Structures are given as C-alpha cells and as structure tokens.
Amino acid sequence: MNLRSSVDIITEWDIVAARQLGRNEAKDVGFGTVDQARITTAISELARNIYLYAGKGKIEIRQVTEGNLRGLLVIASDKGPGIVDVRKVMEDGYTTSGGLGAGLPGVKRLMDDFKIETVIGEGTTISASKLLR
Amino acid sequence: MNKRIASYIHENIDEILENWRVKMEEEKDDRFFQIMSDKVVDNTVREFGELMISSITEEKATYTAKLNDFSVQIVRYGWSISFVLKALTNFTEVIYEKMDEAEYLDEGFQSHREILTNWITPLNHSIVDAYSVVWEKTVSLQKIALQELSASLIPVFEKISVMPLVGTIDTERAKLIMENLLQGVVKHRAEVVLLDITGVPVVDTMVAHHIIQAADAVRLVGAKCMLVGIRPEIAQTIVTLGINLNDFTTTSTLQKGMEQALAMTNRAIVEVDI
Numbered sequence: 001m002n003l004r005s006s007v008d009i010i011t012e013w014d015i016v017a018a019r020q021l022g023r024n025e026a027k028d029v030g031f032g033t034v035d036q037a038r039i040t041t042a043i044s045e046l047a048r049n050i051y052l053y054a055g056k057g058k059i060e061i062r063q064v065t066e067g068n069l070r071g072l073l074v075i076a077s078d079k080g081p082g083i084v085d086v087r088k089v090m091e092d093g094y095t096t097s098g099g100l101g102a103g104l105p106g107v108k109r110l111m112d113d114f115k116i117e118t119v120i121g122e123g124t125t126i127s128a129s130k131l132l133r
Numbered sequence: 134m135n136k137r138i139a140s141y142i143h144e145n146i147d148e149i150l151e152n153w154r155v156k157m158e159e160e161k162d163d164r165f166f167q168i169m170s171d172k173v174v175d176n177t178v179r180e181f182g183e184l185m186i187s188s189i190t191e192e193k194a195t196y197t198a199k200l201n202d203f204s205v206q207i208v209r210y211g212w213s214i215s216f217v218l219k220a221l222t223n224f225t226e227v228i229y230e231k232m233d234e235a236e237y238l239d240e241g242f243q244s245h246r247e248i249l250t251n252w253i254t255p256l257n258h259s260i261v262d263a264y265s266v267v268w269e270k271t272v273s274l275q276k277i278a279l280q281e282l283s284a285s286l287i288p289v290f291e292k293i294s295v296m297p298l299v300g301t302i303d304t305e306r307a308k309l310i311m312e313n314l315l316q317g318v319v320k321h322r323a324e325v326v327l328l329d330i331t332g333v334p335v336v337d338t339m340v341a342h343h344i345i346q347a348a349d350a351v352r353l354v355g356a357k358c359m360l361v362g363i364r365p366e367i368a369q370t371i372v373t374l375g376i377n378l379n380d381f382t383t384t385s386t387l388q389k390g391m392e393q394a395l396a397m398t399n400r401a402i403v404e405v406d407i
Contacts, residue, residue, distance in 0.1 A: 034370075
C-alpha cells in the first residue's frame with residue numbers, strides 16, 4: 001500500500017495546510033497524540049524552511065509499510081538555493097535567519113529516519129519517516 | 134441586431150433553458166443537480182437566463198447590479214467558478230444551435246456570431262470579476278474576524294494579566310501578540326503576565342522563538358512572563374526539539390499558573406467560613 005498526498009508550499013498559510021494533512025495522515029496510520037504532535041511539528045519545521053529559504057516547494061506525505069510496521073514518510077522538496085554546509089545546519093543553534101537554529105536537528109530527533117539530499121543551486125530534498133511501533 | 138437576438142431568446146426562453154439543462158446534466162460533474170433541490174435549480178437557471186438577456190437589453194447599471202446579486206448567490210451556493218463558466222459556454226452553444234435549427238440565422242450569420250462572441254466574452258469576464266470580488270470580500274472579512282480574536286491581554290487581578298492564545302501563530306500574529314502584550318503590561322501595570330498556549334495546536338521552533346522574544350521584552354518593561362497550558366505532547370516535542378525554556382516559569386494549566394502568579398505577588402486565594 002502506498003497512499004500519498006502532497007501540499008504545495010507557497011504562502012505561510014500553506015504550512016498550516018501541510019501539517020493539517022500530516023496530522024490527519026498520522027491519525028489514520030494510528031499514531032498516538034504524542035507522535036502526532038511530533039510528526040506535525042516536524043512537518044511544520046520542514047515546511048517553514050521551504051517557505052523561508054527556498055520560497056516555494058512541496059511537502060509530500062506517504063503512508064509506508066516496512067516489514068509489518070506501518071509508518072509515515074514525509075518528503076520536503078524544493079528547488080531553492082541548496083544547503084552549503086549540511087553538517088553545520090545539523091548543529092543545534094546554527095541559524096542564518098535569526099531563529100533558534102533548532103529546526104533541522106529537531107526534526108531529526110522527532111522522526112526515526114532522516115535524510116538530506118542537496119545540490120547547490122538546484123534544490124534540497126529532505127525525507128524523514130517515523131514508524132508506528 | 135442585438136434586439137433581434139434578445140427577442141429570440143426571450144420568446145424561446147423555456148426551450149432554451151430546458152435544452153441547456155439537459156446539456157448541463159450530461160456533464161460529468163452532475164454534483165450540481167444532485168445537491169441542489171429542483172426548485173433551487175429551476176429558479177437559478179431561470180435567473181441565469183434572464184441575466185443573460187438583461188445583459189443585452191438593459192442599461193449597464195441595472196445589469197451590473199443584477200450580475201453582482203447573482204454572483205453573490207452563486208458563491209453562497211458554493212458552485213465552482215469553472216462550473217459557472219462551463220454553464221455559460223453551454224448556454225451560448227444552446228442558443229446557437231437553436232437559432233441555427235430554426236434557420237433564424239440568415240445571411241447576417243457572421244455578425245450574429247460576432248455579437249455572441251462580443252457578448253459572451255465580456256460576460257465571462259464580469260462573472261469572474263464579480264466572483265473574485267465576492268471571494269476577496271469573504272476572505273478579508275474572515276481575516277478581520279481572525280484578527281479580532283487574535284491576542285487580547287486580560288487583566289484578571291491587580292498586577293496579574295493573562296493572554297490566552299488560540300489557534301495557529303504566524304508571523305503577523307506573533308507581531309500582534311508582542312505589541313498587545315507590551316502595551317497591555319504597561320497599561321494594566323501588570324507584574325506577572327501569563328501566556329496561555331492551551332489552544333495552540335503546534336509549537337515549533339518559530340512559535341517558541343516568538344514566545345521567548347515576547348518574554349524577553351516583557352522582562353525589559355519590568356514584568357515577569359509565565360508560559361502556561363503546556364500539554365504533555367507539546368512538552369515532549371519542545372524537549373525533543375531542544376528548545377530552552379529554562380528562563381521562565383512554565384506550568385501545565387492556567388490554574389496552577391495563576392496560583393504561582395499570586396504567590397509571586399504575595400497573595401493567595403483562601404477559603405473562608407462565613
């Protein structure tokens with residue numbers, strides 16, 4: 001089974017749409033309230049990064065199965081400037097926008113699996129997943 | 134020429150509307166006829182036809198007023214704009230076919246066609262315009278309504294104020310929260326302010342950042358800020374995100390926060406025997 005749905009991120013309110021979708025999907029998979037909050041927060045961070053740094057992009061949410069475990073895969077993709085120093089953005093407290101600098105490292109901790117693919121000048125794709133245990 | 138078409142449409146309005154209706158029912162999206170009662174459909178169809186006629190026969194002002202009324206009504210019914218435009222195109226086609234059938238179109242055919250085109254295109258535009266104006270108005274009204282319940286600081290006791298936050302916090306609202314908070318603290322001479330986030334669905338780094346900034350600013354004007362209404366799942370995500378909220382007092386409920394705030398200002402609520 002591979003259900004997928006996506007939200008285009010163009011305005012600040014699309015972030016709300018993306019995490020609403022995420023919450024519904026998470027509920028659908030059967031995640032508890034704490035994990036729902038984790039997933040929605042992670043989506044919120046990823047969507048906000050798209051909005052702040054790339055201008056526009058897409059959040060895709062898929063229900064996945066791994067072995068006999070169900071889970072949710074969140075893919076945030078954009079055609080923005082790319083990330084110059086991936087190691088640096090994964091450090092707590094590093095920020096270029098005057099924020100807290102907890103976004104990406106936070107998402108990594110909120111989810112089980114976390115991957116960044118980025119090419120300077122072409123864009124970034126971040127996929128993060130969480131399995132229901 | 135215009136008059137001729139208008140009178141033709143007027144004479145054959147029932148037939149045209151019936152044909153048009155059949156045509157619309159053939160459309161895949163027959164949702165329109167399912168959700169609306171027959172009477173509403175009938176009335177709307179008729180109104181639509183009359184509107185089409187009045188666009189040729191009547192003064193521009195009358196017609197514009199009618200068009201606006203009609204658009205408002207359509208928006209209220211929740212019909213999609215593509216559907217309305219499709220309806221418009223179909224309506225023209227029906228008239229066209231009918232006139233062709235009745236051999237009403239003589240050598241002046243070409244100019245009839247031109248008239249139809251010249252008539253339908255502006256009509257299309259004005260419907261789209263009217264439609265979007267109605268939508269914009271709805272959206273802006275909702276925006277105002279949202280802003281009204283955005284962020285108000287409530288003086289609960291002397292020296293203690295509460296700001297309940299409900300709903301999503303975006304950049305615009307965060308600014309409003311900050312402004313109202315600082316103004317309110319000064320105005321009400323509050324010493325302790327409680328920010329209640331019970332109604333905030335998601336606390337991500339941006340929301341946390343704004344809250345921390347607001348708390349810092351409150352400290353600068355000489356008051357203390359407390360964060361109350363932290364739900365268990367929010368507490369866990371805040372910890373996982375690694376957000377440091379050590380600088381201010383936090384409690385799970387507004388009630389506990391209020392007790393602490395009273396203690397800070399050397400007061401307490403006691404039960405009395407009367």
